[in-house]
Amino acid sequence: MRLPPLKSLPVFEAVARLKSFSQAAEELAITQSAVSHQIKQLETYLGERLFWRSGRSVTLTDEGRQYLDGISSALLQIERASEALLGHEESLLRLSVFSSFAVRWLVPRLPDLKRQHPQLDLSLEMSSANPVLSDRVADCFITVKPNSTAFSYELLYEERLFPVCSQDYWQKIRRELGLEEVTGDPASVSLTPAQVAEFPLLSTHSIYDRQGGDWEAWYREAGLALPASSRLLHSSHMLLSLEAARFHQGIALTNDYMLSTRQDSSDFVRLPCHSVMTGDSFFFAWKTSRRRERGIQLLRRWLVSEAIAGGLRPETLPE
Structure with missing residues (x-):
């Protein structure tokens, strides 16, 4: 041989x-x-x-x-x-993760993680804000602030926001604006920022830490100010804004991971408009001194593989 x-x-x-x-x-x-x-x-x-x-x-x-x-x-x-x-022993890991990322992206994928790596026993610690990077909190983290020199980081996603609404609400928008889809695909029509402002805008406070900050950024990306006549409906969390959009209450700004795998993603229509980068990048973080722990590296590789497969990040990152 x-x-x-x-x-x-x-x-x-x-x-x-x-x-x-x-x-x-x-x-x-x-x-x-x-x-x-x-x-x-x-x-x-x-x-x-x-x-x-x-x-x-x-x-x-x-x-x-x-x-x-x-x-x-x-x-x-x-x-x-x-x-x-x-007789490889199980790896017990606590992962601190943002609630929206966990509910909409991670949890639906966990059965696949268990099939691939049955020795991993993963416990989720939900976080509504950026987690404190400490062994007292968890063994590894999903964070948007890679600022601790004691930790190593792997990029998973650079966040962008784009407007969505429910299927029924899209039909309402089309009727009221007199829009005709050429192919039955929303992308076959064009929706201007001024037209978007004619409908209730579902805003998430937590993205920019101020009311209306997400929509202000979206209009600023188009070189415009948020119209004074806009009807803003405020929520503290993106999950709440997305639920409001599902129940036909207006147009919400959401990101890629919120709609990436859930079966209910087809309930929503991504409007034919521009997107805006928030400046937040999501990283998997682990303590550098624990880099040789097999469980952490298995989880890191799996998360990166899933992020690439789901289109959250490219396979090759720029230098």
Whole structure:
């Protein structure tokens, strides 16, 4: 049986997944030169270049991508077979997460997490505000403030807001404005900010920490001021505004993760209008000193994979 240098395979997988020699070295608890040596050894054995390197940027070559596809499932099978034989202990983790992110995005995906990683026992700590990063609160976090130097962070989502309403309310808007859909798709018509202002605007206080701040930002993105005649209906939380929109009370501003997986997402219509970036970025955070804990890394990889699959973040982040 001819096998490649086996020690190099998990190193190759880590570099390919993290797109970084230094991050792979940190995760594997080896030096960056050891990572480079293992990759060079594997490339020499295969007779193919596996990565393109440009400064700090690392990308797979076509051959590297093909090789990763071929060995990933084999490595996973080896890992699972070894864990089963060793009787791998469960990892107990407390995750502090924003209530809206938990209810609308995370909880519907948890059955898949359990299928993939049955050894993970995840306990959710709901937070209405940005959580305090402390072991006393949780083992890991979803946060929008990556400001503690004691923690490491992985980007999940850069938030943007866009207007939505219920299916019935969209028909009301069309009737009152005399809009005709060419294809039955809301995107086939155009709705101006002035037309939006003719209907009740459901506002969420918590996004900008002031009443009407979300709609002010949305109009400002279009180079306009929020019309003085606007009828604002205030809620403290995006979940409440979205529920009000579901029950035909007006137009709400919401974000991608709120509508990404729930079966009721089809109850809503995304209006054919512009969106606005809030400036908030959602990160998975864990204490750097605990970076080698297997449960935390399994959860991190799963969250990133789901965020990419669901369109919350691109597969490759800009440098």
